[in-house]
Amino acid sequence: MRVLALLDGTLADPEAPLFRADDLGVMRGDGCFETILVVNREPRELGPHLDRMERSARLMQMPLPDRQAWERAGQAVIDAWPWDDEPEMGLKFVCTRGIDGGDGTPHGFAMGMDVGPETKRKRDHGVEVVTLDRGYPSDLMERAPWLLLSAKTLSYAVNMAALREAESRGADEVIFTSSDGVVLEGPTSTVVLAQGRKLLTTPPTSGVLQGTTQGALFRAAEAAGWETEVVNFPVSALFESDGVWLASSIRKITQVRAVDGASIKADEALHTDIAGLYESNY
Numbered sequence: 001m002r003v004l005a006l007l008d009g010t011l012a013d014p015e016a017p018l019f020r021a022d023d024l025g026v027m028r029g030d031g032c033f034e035t036i037l038v039v040n041r042e043p044r045e046l047g048p049h050l051d052r053m054e055r056s057a058r059l060m061q062m063p064l065p066d067r068q069a070w071e072r073a074g075q076a077v078i079d080a081w082p083w084d085d086e087p088e089m090g091l092k093f094v095c096t097r098g099i100d101g102g103d104g105t106p107h108g109f110a111m112g113m114d115v116g117p118e119t120k121r122k123r124d125h126g127v128e129v130v131t132l133d134r135g136y137p138s139d140l141m142e143r144a145p146w147l148l149l150s151a152k153t154l155s156y157a158v159n160m161a162a163l164r165e166a167e168s169r170g171a172d173e174v175i176f177t178s179s180d181g182v183v184l185e186g187p188t189s190t191v192v193l194a195q196g197r198k199l200l201t202t203p204p205t206s207g208v209l210q211g212t213t214q215g216a217l218f219r220a221a222e223a224a225g226w227e228t229e230v231v232n233f234p235v236s237a238l239f240e241s242d243g244v245w246l247a248s249s250i251r252k253i254t255q256v257r258a259v260d261g262a263s264i265k266a267d268e269a270l271h272t273d274i275a276g277l278y279e280s281n282y
């Protein structure tokens, strides 16, 4: 199922062509995007998603249509979505730099998509991950802003290739590591660890995306008396912690059961607590 809206809030045919062949998003993956979970018509973390999209566009030195346009298009999709069967929808906001050699007007849309059964299976049963080298050191971001580390750009081909590599190794998911051995993030997720009553995640200054789901989890955890820490940690921490999760808008809080073929601690009660903290936000 797909529902498509343009930024003026009008609906469009999701099966009809929308982009010119010379759009820079099509030709170079030059643009940014967000994926938002909508549950029972309520978008989760809409403000942080829009903040992040604005930040991505700023890092890319690309103009972005204003927030009202995204909110209007998102609402048009939510209003047109058939809510009878399933309570959840994935809402994508996509914006490209526009036409190659054009006047610089960005080109955006909002699209609703189903949350697939595979994602739900992983949420329920957890995932096995492989660690893969992302090929840069954890202190590169500030020295090399042109690499757009920590921006959510449309150039996700590397991320998708990493997921295929995981599949070819018999795993479900990836945790990227830096060349100096720091745990970074998944290709589409934030890594969260539990150590006693403390939750940890990697700082965006190491070149990872600031996760809105991780942000929501930490907010609820702090309110419930947990400690939280945003800090670099080595791969060995994945094996030594009380639990590891991949957090992202559509997968929510998915438990990691094994890393590089070795089982790690994956306590069911702790998973229920952590997933429950995230849900308590809504």
Ligand SMILES: Cc1ncc(COP(=O)(O)O)c(C=O)c1O
Binding pocket: 035, 185, 186, 187, 188, 189, 190, 208, 209, 210, 211, 212, 213, 214, 247, 248, 249, 250
């Ligand atoms: C590279 C990367 N890191 C982290 C995340 C998690 O972000 P969020 O929780 O805001 O969905 C995503 C989301 O797709 C991502 O693509």
